[in-house]
């Protein structure tokens with residue numbers, strides 16, 4: 001769209017600047033400062049920039065709080081929130097970004113960090129364009145979250161009043177500008193510790209209680225019951241996965257072939273568009289472990305000790321396509337000359353928590369591809385489309 005006055009070169013320079021700053025999840029101080037410096041360079045006054053104290057509430061070591069920027073409106077209208085996350089996955093540590101034609105790639109030994117430095121650059125480029133061309137827009141707040149990649153913590157533990165009653169949010173954290181994520185699953189995590197009894201596996205295995213056998217029967221039971229992997233039941237659908245199967249921290253389950261394994265620790269998850277169904281999946285695992293516990297005994301009839309716990313991780317959400325936030329996003333994509341595609345995500349996003357905090361949120365893309373892998377790259381034309389989309393979302397009189 002030629003009518004959108006995006007300075008593509010300036011936007012790409014912001015992006016390269018942010019990609020050069022390391023900031024894996026929990027270690028966002030340097031990238032936070034880099035974003036602040038870039039904001040000041042484009043004319044945002046220091047008084048408009050603030051950090052919260054979310055890092056004091058996040059239950060993991062975190063260097064800094066979420067970064068907020070408040071831009072006064074120059075026309076009336078409800079406040080719009082634009083969000084993105086500052087952190088990258090640990091695989092991005094030491095990334096060396098370089099341009100290859102229309103792409104930005106890493107040197108192939110690390111991931112790149114386009115997830116989510118594209119988002120940081122989109123938000124800065126948005127404000128730069130609004131200020132430079134004095135485009136009419138309602139009040140805007142920018143939110144740059146911390147620890148998205150390690151549990152959506154910045155968005156989860158923020159104080160809703162810091163969102164300043166924003167009517168809706170556009171979260172930049174995806175691939176294509178035309179793909180609008182308007183809903184996502186919720187997740188519940190489960191954890192089981194099985195304590196059996198060690199015995200010499202060659203001399204007297206019948207005196208032992210194998211925690212590995214209890215675990216194996218339980219997982220088989222979950223599988224046979226249709227609760228393992230993709231779950232499709234008449235009253236709900238979802239997924240589950242026992243992701244970590246091991247022993248004491250850093251140890252395998254068992255450490256010698258001649259000893260009956262006395263301890264197994266499994267950590268798993270369940271996801272569903274309905275949190276109640278994610279809970280039901282977890283309860284099916286709980287029942288499977290109880291059944292396996294009853295089945296496995298030593299010669300004297302003793303059973304393993306099984307401690308199963310589960311807890312919600314993040315809530316699901318689903319915005320109707322005709323809700324104001326989704327409708328605005330659809331209109332903006334159409335104004336870009338693209339065909340909007342609305343998507344329901346099978347993974348959690350900061351949007352899950354922003355919706356929970358009362359701000360309907362649509363997640364848009366800005367050119368990040370093959371994220372969380374060493375093949376990660378940024379498609380620059382798609383990044384520019386993401387910037388243009390953000391400008392339209394901010395300025396549409398709709």
Ligand SMILES: [Zn+2]
Pocket residue numbers: 085115116148173
């Ligand atoms: Zn991301």
